[in-house]
Amino acid sequence: MKLDPIATLQLQLARLPGIGPRSAARLAFYIIKTSQAQGKNANLAEDLAQSLLDVQKEVRLCRECQNLCTEEYCSICRDPRRDQSTLCVVEAVPDMQALEKSGTFRGLYHVLHGVLAPLEGVGPEELKLEYLLDRTKNKSVEEVIIATNANVDGDATALYLASLLEPQELRITRLAMGVPLGSELEYLDSATLSRALLERKDMVNT
C-alpha cells in the first residue's frame, strides 16, 4: 500500500541533515499550504522538485579539481587567468567557496571530498590521494596550500598530505592559524590564543 503523500514528504524531508521529524512536519505543511494557495509561492513544491532533479542530473565532478560543476571542467579550472602554479587543497566544496569569497587566492583548487578519519573508515584510498599526487607531479605546480579545517581530522590530513608531497620538490604551506579578525581576546578559546602566542609575528624587522 502506498503511504499517504503528506507523511511521505515528511519522511523525505527528515532525511536532510539537521531536520528532525518536527521540522520536517512544519516544512511539509508549509509546502502544502503554499501549493494550495494562489500566492507568489504557489509553485514552491514544483520548483524545488525540479531543481532537485536538475541537480541530480546535471551536477558532476570537475575532471581536474573535483569541484562540483555541470561541464567536464569547472569554471575555475577553465579560467586561463588563474595561477596554474599554486594548488589549494580543501576538504569540501563549501570550503573552496569560502576561500573564493575572500578574493585573495588566484590559483587552482583540489577538493578532497572528505578528510582522513580512521575511526569512520575514511583512509587515504577514499580520498583518492594518488590523483592529487599525479596533479602535483605532472603539472607546473610550485606550491601546494593545504587548507583543511583547523580541527583534529583536518590537522591529521594536513600532516599526512605534507608527508606524501614531501618527495616532490614543492613548497608546501598551510593556512595561518591565530586570532580571527574582529574577535576579542576575552572571548577567544585558549587553544586559539595559545597558538596565536606561539606563532606570534615580528612587527618590526630587527
Place this chain on the structure above:
Amino acid sequence: MKLDPIATLQLQLARLPGIGPRSAARLAFYIIKTSQAQGKNANLAEDLAQSLLDVQKEVRLCRECQNLCTEEYCSICRDPRRDQSTLCVVEAVPDMQALEKSGTFRGLYHVLHGVLAPLEGVGPEELKLEYLLDRTKNKSVEEVIIATNANVDGDATALYLASLLEPQELRITRLAMGVPLGSELEYLDSATLSRALLERKDMVNT
C-alpha cells in the same frame, strides 16, 4: 541564461521557512554529495522531488472539514464511529493532529486554515466562516469546541467565532487554560499562572 543548478537548488531551499541562505547551501551540498555517492541515501534528491510532486498533485482539502487529504472526504469525516455531534474548530492541520494524538477527542473537526489577523489583512471572509456556520446549522451538531491557539490572534478569533455562533442553540466551549502538565510553577510565565489562579477548580464538592 539558465542559472547554475546548484545555485538554483540553494535558492529554492531558502524559500522554505526557517531556512536561510547558509542552511540552504548546507542542505544543497548534502543533497548533491549523497546523490554523487552510492550509499543508502543516493536516491534522496529523486525521492524528495517525487514526494514534492505527489503532494502537489494529490493533496487537497476535505470537502467537509477542510483537512488535508487525498480523497474527497478525509479519513476522520469518513469514519462513522466519530461523534457527529461535536465539532472542534482549529486554526491549522498540525493543531488537529496534535489533538488527535491526545486521543481524547472523538468528534469531527473544522480547520480554519488561518486566524483573524486584521493587521495582516486576514478578516472573517478569508477564513470562510460562512461555511462553518452552514455546517453547524445543517448538521446534528450540539457542541462547538473552539481550539484556536492561546495567543492574541487565537483569542480574538475565538471570541469572534463565539459571537457568530451564539444565535444558534449550541454549546460553545473553549479549551481549558492553565498550568501545563509536568511543568514546574517556578519556571512558568506569569500570564499562565495568573490565568490558572483565576480559573482554579474546586477539589472537594462543597
